[in-house]
Amino acid sequence: MADPRYIAGKKPHPRERRMIFRNVDRSGWDASIATYRKDGGYRELKKALKMKPAAVTDEVKASGLRGRGGAGFPTGVKWGFIPPDNNKPIYLICNADESEPGTFKDRYIIHQDPHQLLEGILISSYAVGAKVAYIYIREEFPEGAVILERAIEEARTAKLLGKKILGTDFECEIYIHRGAGAYICGEETGLIESLEGKRPYPRIKPPYFPAVLGLYMCPTIVNNVESLCHVKHVMAMGGKKYAQLGTPRNTGTRILCVSGDVQKPGYFEIEVGKLTMGELIEDLCGGMKKGRKLKAVIPGGSSAKVLRAGETYTIRDGDKEKTIGLPDIPMDFDSLAACGSMAGSGGVIVMDDSRDMTWVLNNINTFYAHESCGQCTPCREGSLWMKKITDRMLSGGGVPSDVETLVSVGNNIAGRTICAFGEACAWPTQSFVAKFPEEFKKHTSRRNIGKALNPETKTASAGLGD
Amino acid sequence: MEVPKELEKEADDFICHYPQEEKGSASLPLLHLLQREFGYISDDAISWVAEKLGTEPIKILELVTFYPGFRQKAPGKYHIRVCRTLSCAMAGCHQTMEKICELAGIDRSNVSHHDPIAISTDGKFSIEFAECLASCGTGPVCLVGDDFHEEVKPENTEQLLQQYK
């Protein structure tokens, strides 16, 4: 089956700056190694192998590259955490779990440009000293796994994998490992447990920082698909030059995935911070649907705190402070953090004035209730209670005190759990209720008790089980 | 349960992807192989994997019960997973689900967290909700077996099902 969304020749928007997605939807392009090499593929690997591994890491440090998987942690710094006196094997894991709701970028790299990913993995493995790399790919990408498998075979035939890669002493194997449908396998320590053949129960940090005690208790670097692809471009441009893309501390390009109530949802690769939320929605996505107004945006995957249209934020501009509105927010890590949310995984979910915020939160709560791994009591019980409370608000069974109870459940999860899922599931509740209190009050007012508010709501909460 | 020779060979290849003393890592790959072959994970399959990897069946069972990707009973000939999460819900995935069930003759009134799959009366289709399938810009989306489908609006569901004979 062909890639479903492959639209050969679909032109990127003029405001985009495509590096990682250069070959996505490119006409005449295919996923084969021949096409990739004709286009200069694996040249950067050759370049890297002529350098010392530490020098490659230095370039990545100089580039300022920050992880694209969610936390935005500097990639070069992470690589530097491997203990210098280590004598155990070192592993590299490519996180291809792509399961944060609203995120759909790694999918296209895997389907349309798998060799770019393999080249990024090989360069990174060389830099950190890994002889084995695993690509942990979510089970719901069956076609992606086949494409990667094929790409690995091609690379092996071309002697880009195995021993004596490109005639040097560098050796490396890449294996695909398929997940089995659990969101928590995207969390790096849960992923490692899963790769070890266990339930994906995240490990507590400290002491289990993967770079020190990761897979099989050996130093392990976990990076997102997109992050690893950026490493190739850092090699191509040099770290300093790469750092000039984007804005200071928020360097390079990144892929934003927009879904929800816009005219043209889709993926856009932009220079980090060189575009505002308003431009993203109005120019790149063609604005809101006819006759509708912007109501809210979740800017970085479903875990990111919601932003409400009409709000203002104070952010730093050089050494001054300035006040801006939602459409003015630059799409970068630091600005979104300063506005009380996060850039996260790059998944932007846009909602218009037809949306009921209790319904939206209930959908998100249902996700987290289903996906909690169950290790920590506050998360396991709390995520379920947040779902149950919003369920009953929607079905007309809510009482006025529910609003307060809901928030207190959220407040008692964040900061009290083993992994960041705790925050991820609490932030939506905390932010939706704080920013749209009137909607939650409406559902629980005495007048509305016993009334399910709209038919759409009813279908939404029906049949989800508990 | 008869495990075909080629499948056992595939299993052995997978085991080689991990250090010799870490065979357990091959649990998920082996379970995937068996589910592909038999449609679901039976008790025999669990014992087979455990023996192959030199571990206790309970260690394999606890994986099967945790990961939503594994089933313990046979699905329909074609298994459908409809994305339920926010962007697809805003695009109308609940209506899509209803329409598919109506066309395929599936009753979802008894599904629950522990038993999420419903099967059509003729056994041809089975269905469940899945969480975000990472294609939120083209919702509602669904997987039928390994085939991915986008923009599956209620009015497109008839055409979707007709592709599966």
Ligand SMILES: Cc1cc2nc3c(=O)[nH]c(=O)nc-3n(C[C@H](O)[C@H](O)[C@H](O)COP(=O)(O)O)c2cc1C
């Ligand atoms: C609940 C949870 C889910 C996550 N899911 C993903 C995911 O699907 N993909 C991903 O790359 N990172 C995910 N992460 C982030 C990873 O833990 C890790 O930070 C990331 O893979 C590191 O790569 P990076 O530094 O290149 O971003 C998740 C984190 C949490 C807490």
Ligand code: SF4
């Ligand atoms: S916070 Fe939730 S998902 Fe993370 S380890 Fe605890 S129970 Fe599991």
Ligand code: FES
């Ligand atoms: S919400 Fe359906 S694919 Fe992401």
